[in-house]
Amino acid sequence: MRRIGLCCVMFSLLSLSSRGEAVSEAAERLRVVATLSTFADLAETIGGEHVEASSIASPKFNPHFIEPKPSDVLKVKRADLFVHAGLDLELWRWPLVDAAGNREVMPGAAHELDLSRGIELLEVPTRPLSRLEGDIHLYGNPHYWLQPENAKTMAQAIAEKLSALDPAHAGDYRKSLDAFLARLQEKIPAWRARLAPYQGWELVGDHRAWPYLMAFLGLTIEQHLEPKPGVPPTPKHVAFLERYIVERRVPAIVRAAYFPTQTPEAVAKRAGAKAVLLCQNVRELPACSDYVAMLDYNVNQLTQALSP
Secondary structure, eight states: OHHHHHHHHHHHHHHHHHHHHHHHHHHHSEEEEESSHHHHHHHHHHHGGGEEEEESSOTTSOTTSOOOOHHHHHHHHHOSEEEEOOTTSOTTHHHHHHHHTOGGGSTTSTTEEETTTTOOOSSOOOSOOOGGGOSOOTTSOOOGGGSHHHHHHHHHHHHHHHHHHOGGGHHHHHHHHHHHHHHHHHHHHHHHHHHGGGTTOEEEESSTTOHHHHHHHTOEEEEESSSSTTOOOOHHHHHHHHHHHHHHTOOEEEEOTTSOSHHHHHHHHHHTOEEEEOOSSTTSSTTOOSHHHHHHHHHHHHHHHHOO
Protein backbone atom coordinates (compact mmCIF):
# COMPACT_ATOMS: atom_id res chain seq x y z
CA MET A 1 0.00 0.00 0.00
CA ARG A 2 2.85 2.34 0.93
CA ARG A 3 4.51 1.59 -2.44
CA ILE A 4 1.24 2.39 -4.26
CA GLY A 5 0.90 5.64 -2.30
CA LEU A 6 4.46 6.67 -3.14
CA CYS A 7 3.84 5.96 -6.83
CA CYS A 8 0.71 8.13 -6.73
CA VAL A 9 2.60 10.98 -5.09
CA MET A 10 5.42 10.71 -7.66
CA PHE A 11 2.87 10.66 -10.53
CA SER A 12 1.16 13.75 -9.10
CA LEU A 13 4.47 15.58 -8.80
CA LEU A 14 5.40 14.69 -12.36
CA SER A 15 1.99 15.87 -13.58
CA LEU A 16 2.33 19.15 -11.71
CA SER A 17 5.83 19.56 -13.10
CA SER A 18 4.69 18.99 -16.69
CA ARG A 19 1.76 21.35 -16.19
CA GLY A 20 4.15 23.92 -14.79
CA GLU A 21 6.36 23.60 -17.86
CA ALA A 22 3.30 24.01 -20.09
CA VAL A 23 2.19 27.10 -18.16
CA SER A 24 5.73 28.47 -18.42
CA GLU A 25 5.79 27.89 -22.17
CA ALA A 26 2.37 29.51 -22.53
CA ALA A 27 3.51 32.48 -20.47
CA GLU A 28 6.40 33.05 -22.88
CA ARG A 29 4.01 33.55 -25.77
CA LEU A 30 2.99 37.12 -26.54
CA ARG A 31 -0.60 37.79 -25.51
CA VAL A 32 -2.14 39.65 -28.44
CA VAL A 33 -5.59 41.17 -27.92
CA ALA A 34 -7.31 42.50 -31.04
CA THR A 35 -10.55 44.38 -31.37
CA LEU A 36 -11.74 42.27 -34.33
CA SER A 37 -11.45 38.58 -35.13
CA THR A 38 -9.82 39.37 -38.48
CA PHE A 39 -6.95 41.14 -36.73
CA ALA A 40 -6.57 38.28 -34.27
CA ASP A 41 -6.43 35.85 -37.20
CA LEU A 42 -3.67 37.86 -38.88
CA ALA A 43 -1.74 37.95 -35.61
CA GLU A 44 -2.05 34.17 -35.31
CA THR A 45 -0.99 33.72 -38.94
CA ILE A 46 2.14 35.83 -38.49
CA GLY A 47 2.90 34.93 -34.87
CA GLY A 48 2.33 31.20 -35.07
CA GLU A 49 3.34 29.32 -31.94
CA HIS A 50 4.87 32.42 -30.40
CA VAL A 51 1.58 34.28 -29.86
CA GLU A 52 -1.72 33.73 -28.11
CA ALA A 53 -4.30 35.87 -29.93
CA SER A 54 -7.87 36.71 -28.96
CA SER A 55 -10.44 39.28 -30.01
CA ILE A 56 -13.00 41.45 -28.23
CA ALA A 57 -15.79 41.85 -30.79
CA SER A 58 -17.66 38.76 -31.93
CA PRO A 59 -17.68 38.60 -35.75
CA LYS A 60 -21.41 37.92 -35.56
CA PHE A 61 -22.18 41.40 -34.22
CA ASN A 62 -21.84 44.90 -35.63
CA PRO A 63 -18.29 45.99 -34.70
CA HIS A 64 -19.43 49.59 -34.26
CA PHE A 65 -21.65 48.73 -31.31
CA ILE A 66 -19.85 46.40 -28.93
CA GLU A 67 -20.18 46.43 -25.14
CA PRO A 68 -16.97 44.92 -23.72
CA LYS A 69 -17.36 42.52 -20.79
CA PRO A 70 -15.34 42.42 -17.55
CA SER A 71 -13.42 39.49 -19.02
CA ASP A 72 -12.42 41.75 -21.93
CA VAL A 73 -11.05 44.32 -19.48
CA LEU A 74 -8.93 41.58 -17.93
CA LYS A 75 -7.69 40.50 -21.38
CA VAL A 76 -6.48 44.00 -22.18
CA LYS A 77 -4.98 44.40 -18.73
CA ARG A 78 -2.78 41.35 -19.37
CA ALA A 79 -2.11 42.07 -23.07
CA ASP A 80 1.42 42.31 -24.47
CA LEU A 81 0.01 43.86 -27.65
CA PHE A 82 -3.30 45.58 -28.42
CA VAL A 83 -4.28 45.65 -32.12
CA HIS A 84 -7.12 47.77 -33.47
CA ALA A 85 -8.54 49.36 -36.63
CA GLY A 86 -7.78 52.95 -35.67
CA LEU A 87 -9.96 55.74 -37.08
CA ASP A 88 -13.45 55.76 -35.55
CA LEU A 89 -14.67 52.21 -36.11
CA GLU A 90 -14.42 50.94 -32.51
CA LEU A 91 -15.43 53.94 -30.41
CA TRP A 92 -15.52 51.55 -27.45
CA ARG A 93 -11.82 50.62 -27.63
CA TRP A 94 -10.26 53.48 -25.63
CA PRO A 95 -12.80 53.32 -22.78
CA LEU A 96 -11.91 49.61 -22.65
CA VAL A 97 -8.18 50.36 -22.51
CA ASP A 98 -8.78 53.02 -19.83
CA ALA A 99 -10.74 50.51 -17.74
CA ALA A 100 -7.92 47.97 -18.11
CA GLY A 101 -5.32 50.46 -16.89
CA ASN A 102 -2.55 48.90 -19.01
CA ARG A 103 -0.31 51.87 -19.82
CA GLU A 104 1.73 49.83 -22.31
CA VAL A 105 -1.23 49.62 -24.73
CA MET A 106 -2.43 53.21 -24.43
CA PRO A 107 -2.54 55.33 -27.64
CA GLY A 108 0.98 55.80 -28.95
CA ALA A 109 2.54 53.35 -26.49
CA ALA A 110 5.01 50.69 -27.60
CA HIS A 111 2.55 47.81 -27.23
CA GLU A 112 -0.31 49.35 -29.23
CA LEU A 113 -0.80 48.84 -32.98
CA ASP A 114 -3.12 50.93 -35.17
CA LEU A 115 -3.55 48.97 -38.40
CA SER A 116 -4.94 51.94 -40.35
CA ARG A 117 -1.46 53.46 -40.64
CA GLY A 118 -0.23 53.22 -44.22
CA ILE A 119 -3.68 52.35 -45.61
CA GLU A 120 -5.11 54.39 -48.49
CA LEU A 121 -8.56 55.21 -47.16
CA LEU A 122 -11.74 55.54 -49.21
CA GLU A 123 -14.67 57.89 -48.68
CA VAL A 124 -12.64 60.47 -46.78
CA PRO A 125 -14.99 63.46 -46.15
CA THR A 126 -14.06 66.63 -47.99
CA ARG A 127 -16.60 68.89 -46.27
CA PRO A 128 -17.95 69.54 -42.77
CA LEU A 129 -20.27 66.78 -41.57
CA SER A 130 -23.44 66.76 -39.51
CA ARG A 131 -24.97 64.07 -37.29
CA LEU A 132 -28.10 64.50 -39.41
CA GLU A 133 -26.25 62.50 -42.08
CA GLY A 134 -26.11 59.41 -39.87
CA ASP A 135 -23.04 57.63 -38.51
CA ILE A 136 -20.58 59.23 -40.92
CA HIS A 137 -16.92 58.34 -40.35
CA LEU A 138 -14.82 61.45 -39.89
CA TYR A 139 -11.54 60.01 -41.18
CA GLY A 140 -12.73 57.81 -44.05
CA ASN A 141 -14.33 54.40 -44.36
CA PRO A 142 -12.75 52.12 -41.71
CA HIS A 143 -13.65 48.73 -43.25
CA TYR A 144 -10.34 48.60 -45.11
CA TRP A 145 -9.34 45.04 -44.15
CA LEU A 146 -11.65 43.57 -46.83
CA GLN A 147 -9.19 44.72 -49.53
CA PRO A 148 -6.52 41.98 -49.83
CA GLU A 149 -3.88 44.48 -50.92
CA ASN A 150 -4.43 46.22 -47.59
CA ALA A 151 -4.00 42.88 -45.82
CA LYS A 152 -0.39 42.90 -47.03
CA THR A 153 0.19 46.23 -45.27
CA MET A 154 -1.55 45.03 -42.13
CA ALA A 155 0.42 41.78 -42.01
CA GLN A 156 3.67 43.67 -42.50
CA ALA A 157 2.79 46.01 -39.60
CA ILE A 158 1.98 43.05 -37.34
CA ALA A 159 5.23 41.28 -38.22
CA GLU A 160 7.26 44.41 -37.50
CA LYS A 161 5.55 44.99 -34.17
CA LEU A 162 5.92 41.35 -33.07
CA SER A 163 9.59 41.43 -34.04
CA ALA A 164 10.13 44.60 -32.03
CA LEU A 165 8.47 43.11 -28.95
CA ASP A 166 10.04 39.66 -29.38
CA PRO A 167 13.30 40.02 -31.36
CA ALA A 168 14.37 36.47 -30.47
CA HIS A 169 11.71 35.13 -32.85
CA ALA A 170 11.93 37.84 -35.52
CA GLY A 171 13.12 35.29 -38.07
CA ASP A 172 10.04 33.15 -37.54
CA TYR A 173 7.76 36.16 -37.92
CA ARG A 174 9.50 37.06 -41.18
CA LYS A 175 9.04 33.53 -42.54
CA SER A 176 5.34 33.52 -41.62
CA LEU A 177 4.89 36.94 -43.21
CA ASP A 178 6.61 35.83 -46.42
CA ALA A 179 4.41 32.72 -46.58
CA PHE A 180 1.24 34.77 -46.07
CA LEU A 181 2.24 37.36 -48.67
CA ALA A 182 3.06 34.61 -51.15
CA ARG A 183 -0.33 33.05 -50.55
CA LEU A 184 -2.07 36.38 -51.16
CA GLN A 185 0.02 37.04 -54.25
CA GLU A 186 -1.18 33.75 -55.66
CA LYS A 187 -4.84 34.26 -54.76
CA ILE A 188 -5.34 37.93 -55.70
CA PRO A 189 -5.20 37.44 -59.52
CA ALA A 190 -7.50 34.42 -59.22
CA TRP A 191 -10.05 36.36 -57.15
CA ARG A 192 -10.07 39.23 -59.62
CA ALA A 193 -10.34 36.86 -62.57
CA ARG A 194 -13.48 35.26 -61.11
CA LEU A 195 -15.28 38.62 -61.15
CA ALA A 196 -13.69 39.95 -64.34
CA PRO A 197 -16.80 39.18 -66.47
CA TYR A 198 -18.87 41.47 -64.23
CA GLN A 199 -16.64 44.56 -64.14
CA GLY A 200 -18.65 47.70 -63.36
CA TRP A 201 -21.78 45.84 -62.29
CA GLU A 202 -23.76 47.53 -59.55
CA LEU A 203 -25.02 45.94 -56.33
CA VAL A 204 -26.98 47.22 -53.35
CA GLY A 205 -25.41 46.95 -49.89
CA ASP A 206 -26.64 46.82 -46.33
CA HIS A 207 -24.21 49.21 -44.59
CA ARG A 208 -21.26 51.12 -46.04
CA ALA A 209 -18.98 48.19 -45.18
CA TRP A 210 -18.06 47.01 -48.67
CA PRO A 211 -16.33 49.78 -50.70
CA TYR A 212 -12.86 48.23 -50.36
CA LEU A 213 -14.02 44.78 -51.44
CA MET A 214 -16.05 46.21 -54.33
CA ALA A 215 -13.15 48.37 -55.52
CA PHE A 216 -10.83 45.36 -55.41
CA LEU A 217 -13.23 43.24 -57.48
CA GLY A 218 -14.32 45.98 -59.91
CA LEU A 219 -17.92 46.18 -58.66
CA THR A 220 -19.87 49.17 -57.33
CA ILE A 221 -22.42 49.91 -54.62
CA GLU A 222 -24.27 53.21 -54.87
CA GLN A 223 -27.31 52.52 -52.67
CA HIS A 224 -27.72 50.84 -49.28
CA LEU A 225 -30.54 49.36 -47.25
CA GLU A 226 -29.71 51.96 -44.62
CA PRO A 227 -30.96 55.32 -45.95
CA LYS A 228 -28.16 56.89 -43.90
CA PRO A 229 -25.25 55.06 -42.23
CA GLY A 230 -26.49 53.39 -39.05
CA VAL A 231 -30.15 54.29 -39.72
CA PRO A 232 -32.57 51.33 -40.14
CA PRO A 233 -34.50 51.05 -43.42
CA THR A 234 -37.78 53.00 -43.59
CA PRO A 235 -40.81 51.93 -45.67
CA LYS A 236 -40.25 54.92 -47.96
CA HIS A 237 -36.60 53.97 -48.52
CA VAL A 238 -37.49 50.32 -49.10
CA ALA A 239 -39.99 51.34 -51.80
CA PHE A 240 -37.34 53.53 -53.42
CA LEU A 241 -34.81 50.68 -53.42
CA GLU A 242 -37.25 48.27 -55.04
CA ARG A 243 -37.85 50.71 -57.90
CA TYR A 244 -34.13 51.44 -58.14
CA ILE A 245 -33.17 47.75 -58.38
CA VAL A 246 -35.72 47.12 -61.12
CA GLU A 247 -34.84 50.25 -63.12
CA ARG A 248 -31.07 49.74 -62.86
CA ARG A 249 -31.30 45.93 -63.19
CA VAL A 250 -29.26 45.45 -60.02
CA PRO A 251 -28.71 41.69 -59.68
CA ALA A 252 -28.04 41.35 -55.94
CA ILE A 253 -28.19 42.82 -52.45
CA VAL A 254 -25.22 42.04 -50.18
CA ARG A 255 -25.31 41.94 -46.40
CA ALA A 256 -23.23 40.84 -43.43
CA ALA A 257 -24.40 38.10 -41.06
CA TYR A 258 -25.28 40.58 -38.31
CA PHE A 259 -27.62 42.61 -40.56
CA PRO A 260 -31.28 41.51 -40.10
CA THR A 261 -32.32 39.15 -42.91
CA GLN A 262 -35.98 40.17 -43.31
CA THR A 263 -35.54 43.42 -45.27
CA PRO A 264 -32.88 42.30 -47.79
CA GLU A 265 -34.70 39.03 -48.45
CA ALA A 266 -38.05 40.80 -48.95
CA VAL A 267 -36.64 43.57 -51.13
CA ALA A 268 -34.70 41.10 -53.26
CA LYS A 269 -37.74 38.90 -53.77
CA ARG A 270 -40.05 41.75 -54.76
CA ALA A 271 -37.47 43.38 -57.05
CA GLY A 272 -36.30 40.17 -58.72
CA ALA A 273 -32.76 40.29 -57.30
CA LYS A 274 -30.73 37.89 -55.16
CA ALA A 275 -29.83 38.34 -51.48
CA VAL A 276 -26.17 37.49 -50.87
CA LEU A 277 -24.63 36.82 -47.46
CA LEU A 278 -20.98 37.91 -47.25
CA CYS A 279 -18.45 37.72 -44.44
CA GLN A 280 -17.19 41.00 -43.06
CA ASN A 281 -14.85 39.33 -40.55
CA VAL A 282 -13.03 36.05 -40.07
CA ARG A 283 -15.17 33.38 -38.36
CA GLU A 284 -18.38 35.29 -39.06
CA LEU A 285 -19.48 32.06 -40.77
CA PRO A 286 -17.89 28.57 -40.56
CA ALA A 287 -16.64 28.89 -44.16
CA CYS A 288 -14.67 32.04 -43.25
CA SER A 289 -12.20 30.30 -40.96
CA ASP A 290 -9.22 32.53 -41.80
CA TYR A 291 -8.45 35.57 -43.93
CA VAL A 292 -7.92 33.75 -47.22
CA ALA A 293 -10.94 31.51 -46.61
CA MET A 294 -13.05 34.62 -45.98
CA LEU A 295 -12.05 36.13 -49.34
CA ASP A 296 -12.58 32.78 -51.07
CA TYR A 297 -16.09 32.61 -49.62
CA ASN A 298 -17.00 36.19 -50.55
CA VAL A 299 -15.71 35.79 -54.10
CA ASN A 300 -17.63 32.51 -54.50
CA GLN A 301 -20.84 34.07 -53.19
CA LEU A 302 -20.60 37.05 -55.52
CA THR A 303 -19.71 34.90 -58.54
CA GLN A 304 -22.74 32.68 -57.95
CA ALA A 305 -25.02 35.67 -57.44
CA LEU A 306 -23.91 37.42 -60.63
CA SER A 307 -23.82 34.35 -62.85
CA PRO A 308 -26.80 34.03 -65.21
